[in-house]
Amino acid sequence: GATGGVTVFGEGMGAAAWMRAYAEDPSGFAHHHVLLNPVIGEVPGKFKERLDECMGDITMYGLERSFPGQPPTPIGNAAKMLDFCFAPDNLGTRCADAVLLINSAAGNISPFKSMRHGTFWGGQAVRCAGVARGKAVLVYDPAEDCVDEISAYINRPARKTPASEYVFQAPELSALESGKGNDNFRVYVRVRPLLPREVAKGAKNCLAVQEVDMDRTPKPQRITVAAPGVRANSTSFVFNRVFEDTHTQADVFEAVGRPLIQDVLAGVSVTVFAYGQTGSGKTHTMQGPPDQPGLMTAMVQELFAGLGATGKRVFFEYVQLYLDEWKDLADGKDKGIKLVDTPGGGRLVGLQTREATSADQVLEWMKQGAARRNVSATQMNDVSSRSHAIAILRLADSDELNCPCTSLFMVDLAGSERVARSGVQVGTAAFQEAASVNTSLSALGRVVLALLEGQDRKGTFIPYNSSHLTAVLKQGLGGNSRTCLMACVTQAEDSAGESVNTLRFALQASHVHNVVGGAEAKQQRKMEEEKIKEGKEALVFVDGKCTVELPCGSIEMFGDVSAGEEAAMVLLIHGAAGESDAAALAQWGPKLTQAGLRWLAPVLPTFGGSTGKRLAMQCEKAVQPGGVGDLIIQLLDHIGEP
Secondary structure, eight states: OOTSBBEEEEETTHHHHHHHHHHHHHBBBOOOEESOOOSSSSSOTTHHHHHHHHEEEEEEEOOOOOOTOOSSHHHTHHHHHHOOOOTTTTTTTTTTEEEEEEOOOOOOSSSOOOOOOOTTEEEEEEETTTTTTOOEEEEEEEEEHHHHHHHHHHHOOOOOOOOOOOOOOOOOOOOTTTTTOOOEEEEEEEEOOOHHHHTTTTTOOOOEEEEOSSSSOOOOOOEEEEOTOOOEEEEEEEEEEEOOOOOOHHHHHIIIIOOOOOOOOOOOOEEEEEEETTSHHHHHHOOOOOOOOOOOHHHHHHHHHHTTTSSSSSEEEEEEETTTTTEEEETOOOOOOEEEEEEEEEEEOOOOOOOEOHHHHHHHHHHHHHHTSSSEEEEEEEEEOOOOEEEEEEEESSSOOTOEEEEEEEEEOBBBBBBHHOOOOOOHHHHHHHHHHHHHHHHHHHHHHHHHHHHHSSTOOOOOSSSSHHHHGGGGGGGGEEEEEEEEEBBBGGGGHHHHHHHHHHHHHOOOOOOOHHHHHHHHHHHHHHHHHTOOOOOOOTTTEEEETTTEEEEEEEEEEETOOSOOHHHHHOSSTTHHHHHHHHGHHHHHHHOOOEOOOOOOOOOOOHHHHHSSOOGGGSSTTSHHHHHHHHEEEEEEOO
């Protein structure tokens, strides 16, 4: 390398070998290193620390396929490194970059949608006599711009340490154990007992539970994981309650479900979801067999029993997320469903919404939907859920669900799994399912960590949109909802590592701050929206432009609103070059109009100049009176868009 030392180009298991060596002793190595499809089960604990000490970094290339028919081993085995590159602790430090190379010509197999052209880093199977005993070997053929990109990276200066580098420290204790009650994000643990086939194989119980002496009713409980190979200093956790194998489904409902339904009836939105490895009892806890109904059944029955004379109308939706695609479990359709934001919360447009008049009606719909859900057998679970399923109940005063309403999200997440243990074969549909599930659950973990960092550091980006799963659960993750997490673990000693990971996720989630607004706050918001609509002004365009008078001054806009009031509004916001930027964005206009959308491209103030002095563009002033953010808000009020 240009800075001295050796630059490593590591592929597959060779990349993993170098990472382990670097974690032990980074001396002699250069600052920059290139990894291609690294195959590693766990990133060495000291690897990130060594990179920071030496101001080193890596660029990881994830090559999906080089040629049609190649097994999807490369991108699947790179999952751990993708987690490392995208971890909140690493984002912004420039210690790791990732480039995903999706070769559409070779057949798309991964859940990733982004891509670099397939010829950027090509390859093909070639028979090399005397090298592979007649078998074909993979020969890479990178394009010239690929070689140039890697050369420029290797020769660039070492990264610099920021003058005051912020390092986020994830919590080591749960909110309860830290002395911070968090009633808006409650965490419970459900323990699955050993199965007969596990007992027959001599499986041992690795979990111990004991009550904690805290001034709370009921008393919180501590769960401890003890198994060979599991570090003792990170295996003890305190949560609201731990339901052991002696607790029934009714016990879980009384402690968890009934209080949540009381919240819903009081006008508070609620999200309840089960999290854990595959085969840990999530579906049993949420749905349950006919003779042992789970939380979802009991909560639906309790909801309708409490509706009484409230006059509320109940609407039901049921959807699954499978291989990054939505499927309506109510009618089996799997195309055309999109997630959009509305004043009433996140809505899946294209999803069938049914008005429900009784609990039996909803339960029958749920039974029909569950039969349409994607499941299959693995070595860890005879009936493994291969998709995330979400049942949604909304309480509204009318049939207009775009108005503020109370929502109940009941989520049965698919379980994380290690491919080596589940018996899934690389290149099969089951492998794709496992990769997709693990990717979305990793996104969920990153959102939780980002939320925690955001509580300490304002302006932290929360990557809700990195996954369909986190986007639809946004209301329950740091939003306007009371949330309950059911962390499901198994007693089986051979799953101790996965159980610790589940409990650590639950520990971190217990610190998430949701802002709960009840019926009174929602009604106030509804009144404000109606006030905005009543006061909206008509827009009159001449030659594609119009001028509006706002409290902070007059502005010009390009636009077209001929699609009608019911059409969605697209606001095109430019940079800092004033009218020229707005005019450039307006070139999108005809396409938007053709798509049946309304659109506006306001001419925002520039940096400096007479207008810019009054309408400051600086970020810290954007939402202050007279700032550009204030201008945009006034514009939305003017045109009646809440």
